[in-house]
Amino acid sequence: MSFSKHPVGVVGTFDVPNYGDLLFPLVASFKLGLGDHELLAVSPSDNKVYFEDAKPATTLDNLLKHDITPTAFLIGGGNIVHAGTANMPEHYAGDLDRSAYASLWLGTATMAAFYNSPLIWNAPGVPLPFSQMAGHAMKHVLRASSYVSVRDQKSLDNLDAPEDVDVALVPDTIFSLPELWPKNGLKERFRTLVREHGGSVAKRYMAVHVKARSLDRDYKFMAEQLDGFSSKMQVIPVLLALGHCHDDHLAADKISGLMTASHLNFARLTSLADVAATLAGSCAYVGASMHGYITAVSYGNPARIIGKPDLPKNRAVTKMLNREQDFLGSWEVALDLPLSWMQEDASATLALIADDIVPRLDQHWTTIGQIIREGDDARVVFRNRLARLLLRYQIRHSGISQFMTIFTE
Numbered sequence: 001m002s003f004s005k006h007p008v009g010v011v012g013t014f015d016v017p018n019y020g021d022l023l024f025p026l027v028a029s030f031k032l033g034l035g036d037h038e039l040l041a042v043s044p045s046d047n048k049v050y051f052e053d054a055k056p057a058t059t060l061d062n063l064l065k066h067d068i069t070p071t072a073f074l075i076g077g078g079n080i081v082h083a084g085t086a087n088m089p090e091h092y093a094g095d096l097d098r099s100a101y102a103s104l105w106l107g108t109a110t111m112a113a114f115y116n117s118p119l120i121w122n123a124p125g126v127p128l129p130f131s132q133m134a135g136h137a138m139k140h141v142l143r144a145s146s147y148v149s150v151r152d153q154k155s156l157d158n159l160d161a162p163e164d165v166d167v168a169l170v171p172d173t174i175f176s177l178p179e180l181w182p183k184n185g186l187k188e189r190f191r192t193l194v195r196e197h198g199g200s201v202a203k204r205y206m207a208v209h210v211k212a213r214s215l216d217r218d219y220k221f222m223a224e225q226l227d228g229f230s231s232k233m234q235v236i237p238v239l240l241a242l243g244h245c246h247d248d249h250l251a252a253d254k255i256s257g258l259m260t261a262s263h264l265n266f267a268r269l270t271s272l273a274d275v276a277a278t279l280a281g282s283c284a285y286v287g288a289s290m291h292g293y294i295t296a297v298s299y300g301n302p303a304r305i306i307g308k309p310d311l312p313k314n315r316a317v318t319k320m321l322n323r324e325q326d327f328l329g330s331w332e333v334a335l336d337l338p339l340s341w342m343q344e345d346a347s348a349t350l351a352l353i354a355d356d357i358v359p360r361l362d363q364h365w366t367t368i369g370q371i372i373r374e375g376d377d378a379r380v381v382f383r384n385r386l387a388r389l390l391l392r393y394q395i396r397h398s399g400i401s402q403f404m405t406i407f408t409e
Helices: 018-030 058-065 093-100 101-113 132-144 151-161 173-180 181-196 221-235 248-258 272-282 289-297 310-321 339-343 347-372 377-398 400-407
Strands: 007-012 037-043 074-077 119-121 149-151 167-169 205-207 236-240 263-268 284-287 302-304
Touching: 007 018, 007 101, 018 037, 018 173, 018 263, 037 236, 058 101, 058 173, 074 101, 074 151, 093 101, 101 119, 101 132, 101 289, 101 377, 119 149, 119 347, 149 151, 151 167, 173 284, 173 289, 173 347, 205 272, 205 289, 221 236, 221 248, 221 339, 236 248, 236 272, 248 263, 248 289, 263 272, 272 289, 284 289, 289 302, 289 310, 289 347, 302 310, 377 400
Parallel strands: 007 037, 007 074, 074 119, 149 167, 205 236, 205 284, 236 263, 284 302
Antiparallel strands: none
16 A cells, blocks of 8 residues: 555545535545555445545554554544445445444544554544443543544534533534635636537536435426526536435436436546535535535535425535525525625625634644644543443453453464
C-alpha cells in the first residue's frame, strides 16, 4: 500500500458512491494540510468507487495486515454513528452489512485503543438511539475520545453522552467546500460540462436531484412536473445523481427519458468536482440531498431541500441557516413556487456562513490538528479501559475455550 506508515485515518462510508460522504476525506486533507499519502480513508470494505477524484478506501483489517499505525483516527463525517444494518450492496458480501456501521465507530475505537492513537470525532451524525449494550460500549468510547463533535442537536440527543464528556456541536464540514474548490473555477468547469453535453452556456440552468423515495407519485408524473416547471420558470433542469448507492442515476435516467422539455442529464458524472461545479454553476438547486443543498448555499445559490422522508438532519441544516423555508415536504410544493425564490438575495446566508459557520469549523480543525500533532496522553487510561471492556465482551461471547483456539495449531 502506498501510504505513510503513520497516516491520519479518517473513517466513513468512502467505499460507496455517495457524493457527500466522499467529500469528507478531501475536505479533511485540505483543512489539516495533509498530503495524499498522509491521510488514509478507512471504510468497511475497500471497494473502489468510480469517482476519479475520490480517495481510495482501505479497511481496518488492512491496517493490521500492512502494519500501518495511524497517528490518529477521525470518525466521520456522515450519518454513520449507529449499530444498524448497512443495506448497501457494497456491504452484502460476507454478511458485512451487519457490522459495517458499528465498525465505523466501535471498530475504529477498538483500533485506536489497540494502537494507543487519539480518537477524534469529525462531526458525524448519530441518527438513532442506541440499544442498552451498544450504549454501554459507546460511553466507554466517548471517554476514550480526545475530542467529540456531532453535527446537530438530534445527534447530540441520540448520543446520550455521560456528564463527564464534553460534546461540541459543529456544522457539517462540507460547508468548507468553497475553500477547497473556489467558485470561479467551478463555474468555468460547469460551462465546459454544459458544452460537452450539447447545451448553451447562454441559458439558465437549475440543478435537480431526485431520489426515488422522494417522489410524489411515479416517474412519469415527476417528468411532467419538471416539464411544467421548466416552461414556467424559463430554466433548463440539470438532472444530478448524488447518491448512486441509492440508484439515483437510474431515477434520473428514467425521468430524463420521459421529459419533453429541454434538459441535461448529468447522472453519470465521474468527478466529485464536476458534481460540485454543477451545484455551484447552476442558478439554483432543488433536491433530496442535504449535501447538495449545503453545496449550493455555500456557493451563494438559492436552494430548496425536499424533506421526504422527513429526516432530522435536513431540518437541522435549514434551521442553522435561519432558512426553515428552504425545507419543503414534497416536489409538488417545490415546483409550484413563484419565480421570486430563484432570485433571492444570498447575502444574509453567505454572511452567516462567513461570520458563524466558517469560524466554528476553523476552530474544529484547529483542535483536531493540535491533537494530531501533540497526541493525547491524558486519554491513555481510558483507551486501556475500553480495550479491557471489549476483550471482556469477546471472551463472554465466545467463551474462554473458543477464545483460546486462536493460539493453537
